[in-house]
Amino acid sequence: MNRVRAWCLAPTAGVLATLFLIPLAILLGYALLTRGAYGGAFPPWTFENWQRLADPLYLGILGRSVAVALVSTAICLVLGFPLALFIARAGRRKHLYLYLVILPFWTSFLVRTYAWMFLLRDTGLINEALLALGLIEEPLPLLYNYGAVILGLVYGYLPFMVLPLYATLERLDPALLEAAADLGARPWQTLRRVVAPLSMPGIRAGSLLVFIPCLGAYLTPDLLGGGKTILVGTLIQNQFTNARDWPFGAALSLGVMAVVMALLMGLIRRQDEGVL
Amino acid sequence: MKRRTFFLGIAGAAGCTPRGPRLNVFNWSNYIASDTIARFEAETGARVRYAVYESNEEMLARVISGNSGWDVVFPTNYFIEPMRAMGLLARLNLDLLPNRLDLFDEFQAPEWDPRLEWSMPYMWGCSGILYHERVAPAPRRWADMWDDRFRGRLTMLDDPAEVLGAALLKLGLSLNETSEAGLRRAQAEAIRQKPLVRAYLNAEVRDQMVAGDILACQLWATTAQQAMDEAPELRFAFPEEGFPLYADCAVVLKESDRAELAHRFIDYLMRPEVGAAIVRESRTATCNLAALRVLGEVLPPTLHLDQPVLARGQWFAAMPSVAQRLRDRLWTEIKSA
Numbered sequence: 001m002n003r004v005r006a007w008c009l010a011p012t013a014g015v016l017a018t019l020f021l022i023p024l025a026i027l028l029g030y031a032l033l034t035r036g037a038y039g040g041a042f043p044p045w046t047f048e049n050w051q052r053l054a055d056p057l058y059l060g061i062l063g064r065s066v067a068v069a070l071v072s073t074a075i076c077l078v079l080g081f082p083l084a085l086f087i088a089r090a091g092r093r094k095h096l097y098l099y100l101v102i103l104p105f106w107t108s109f110l111v112r113t114y115a116w117m118f119l120l121r122d123t124g125l126i127n128e129a130l131l132a133l134g135l136i137e138e139p140l141p142l143l144y145n146y147g148a149v150i151l152g153l154v155y156g157y158l159p160f161m162v163l164p165l166y167a168t169l170e171r172l173d174p175a176l177l178e179a180a181a182d183l184g185a186r187p188w189q190t191l192r193r194v195v196a197p198l199s200m201p202g203i204r205a206g207s208l209l210v211f212i213p214c215l216g217a218y219l220t221p222d223l224l225g226g227g228k229t230i231l232v233g234t235l236i237q238n239q240f241t242n243a244r245d246w247p248f249g250a251a252l253s254l255g256v257m258a259v260v261m262a263l264l265m266g267l268i269r270r271q272d273e274g275v276l
Numbered sequence: 277m278k279r280r281t282f283f284l285g286i287a288g289a290a291g292c293t294p295r296g297p298r299l300n301v302f303n304w305s306n307y308i309a310s311d312t313i314a315r316f317e318a319e320t321g322a323r324v325r326y327a328v329y330e331s332n333e334e335m336l337a338r339v340i341s342g343n344s345g346w347d348v349v350f351p352t353n354y355f356i357e358p359m360r361a362m363g364l365l366a367r368l369n370l371d372l373l374p375n376r377l378d379l380f381d382e383f384q385a386p387e388w389d390p391r392l393e394w395s396m397p398y399m400w401g402c403s404g405i406l407y408h409e410r411v412a413p414a415p416r417r418w419a420d421m422w423d424d425r426f427r428g429r430l431t432m433l434d435d436p437a438e439v440l441g442a443a444l445l446k447l448g449l450s451l452n453e454t455s456e457a458g459l460r461r462a463q464a465e466a467i468r469q470k471p472l473v474r475a476y477l478n479a480e481v482r483d484q485m486v487a488g489d490i491l492a493c494q495l496w497a498t499t500a501q502q503a504m505d506e507a508p509e510l511r512f513a514f515p516e517e518g519f520p521l522y523a524d525c526a527v528v529l530k531e532s533d534r535a536e537l538a539h540r541f542i543d544y545l546m547r548p549e550v551g552a553a554i555v556r557e558s559r560t561a562t563c564n565l566a567a568l569r570v571l572g573e574v575l576p577p578t579l580h581l582d583q584p585v586l587a588r589g590q591w592f593a594a595m596p597s598v599a600q601r602l603r604d605r606l607w608t609e610i611k612s613a
Contacts, residue, residue, distance in 0.1 A: 037597040038358050039337055057605070060612060122489040139489075141428060144475040226475025227434040230611035241333045242436060243604035 030250035039244040049251035058235070058252070062259075065232040068146065068221075069214035072153040076161040076210045077203065079154070084165035084202075085195075088172070098166065101159050109156060113223050116152055117143060120224070144226030152220040157213060161206040168202030169195075204267055212260050232256055296321035299537050302335060302346045303328055304524060307399060308545075309557040316544050322537055339364060339529060347532040348541055353388040353523045354592045356395045365394045366528040372539035375546035378566035386523065387591060395525035396542050397563035402521045402589055403438055405513040406485055406500040407492040415492055418446040418515045422465070427472045429491040431484075434476035436607035437592060438520065439466055442494060445517040451590040454599035463606040467613045476611075485510055497578040498560050504576070505559070512578050514585050521589035523563060555579070 031049050033041035052058065087097040104112060119125050122139035130136045142148060172195065180190040196203075218233030225231075230238075232252065239249030301313075305328040313324045329335045332355045338344050342364065351359055359365050370376065376384075376396060383397035405415050415421065421430060421442065432439050441451045443462035453459055474490060475481075479499050484490045486507040495503075497512060504510045526545065528538040544550060551567025554560070561579045562568065568575065577585065595603065 037600070038340070038355075038362070039333060040340055057608060057612060061608075064612075121484065121487070123484075123487040141474075223480075226431075226477060227611070228470070228473065228475055230608060235608065238604070238608070240337075241331060242607075244333060244600065245604065 027250045073211045080161035088169040148224040152224040157210040160209040164205040165202040168199045298323045300325045302349045309553040347538045354594045366530045383563045400523040406495045431493040452593040501578040
């Protein structure tokens, strides 16, 4: 029995080792080496790349990225919770609604981001419509700012919030809601003191699933932000291209990974302790 | 499919068919005509593996190991000396490259490789200002890109060498400035300009110029020409303070064990009629004078090397490591400002 289990796990372990652990080890090696003038990483070994992470310039960029990711996650939660609740109580139609939530995944994220650019441009659909209706005289600057970046992130990662929320809300026993109502709780109180605490695992999972990719996002800030701001994803990409500083790029990626891991550990520990 | 037939298929696909030698060519996108490779294969019996890249860094990252499997690549002029210093380039045998004599005079002895020992100039380009004709007065200098009338309707390239370059030229400094004081001044200019800049965009700006979202942008001449082909109301200016020039050159990698075939391919690209077909199809600016003669049509100034204009241009040069690092930091600061 144990041998069967080992054989079944071997492919997964192999994939994880080759595609995850080995690249991670290479990255760690790079982060401790010195940059070559035209890319690459060479001896001598150094901690300099790690010291540079503490530079206020880079800490500022990391802070800005965390803020953008937090705002995006919060908006996803505010939008996703009612939607998940609605789907969970939609009865026979809920499969249709779930299907609609994942429908955007059928096309590439890049193409969908370009679609947003066409909507938000000065001569895009939204501005042209508002101009035609006479509601505005000049096109609104919708594209190339933080608002556009956050919009793109919320749009892209909302399904990752909705699905885990749906999974917890769907299992919520309706009898508990009836009990709350019988005991005199108003709907808002029921939501705050019964539904929200019970759906905390879904909120936590959804928030992590949204926050982590938002923090490292590269495509959306680049395309919808128009390069006017720099977030950590773009900063890392720059190190491997224009800046030709692979060791610092590696240190930056590991730094971001450490932030995410710390967050994850913190949340898992709280879950283990049963603290909601 | 039975497993055995499947494996036979794999073996076939892996190239057991008895055909000529294989040449591996790694080039920028949109740099050949659709039949360029097929004709070379038909003529020589060789097979060509052709792939494209989007940046010098991407190309170098692949060939830096010295056993990448590529034979011919096309670094930009300022990458040639570093690649030579890293021992990646094979010395060219000029006897195998008779068509080099068809290059423009400017490319017979370029400053980055005066005796063409390592590289053959292939395509050149520059960056300048693309603007809408309704902009009056028309921008003629980089300094005009700091004009408040363009607020929100202006883009610059998303490239530190280009943005700092425009600021340096505006200040009357060298495009290839390495001193911290000079670069800091250029950075201050770029930060002062940032509130006017709608976005830092590369080729993506083309559609927005055509649509009229953006009135003026810093752009490469060949990309600008694509926009002008679509929208005749667009104009291109070669800024008076000077402008950056670059040339993508063919080199043979030292690791190549098909150097003779590689030379043959490069010389083939320099044939007048082959070069003309490439220019006709891809609308790029060739370094080959004979190709332009064969083409027989008057090309717009964006694609045609014009003496008096060219004299104002400055070639990008390789950056010393310290200056490169400083520029990256200044760029990150501009973006964070």
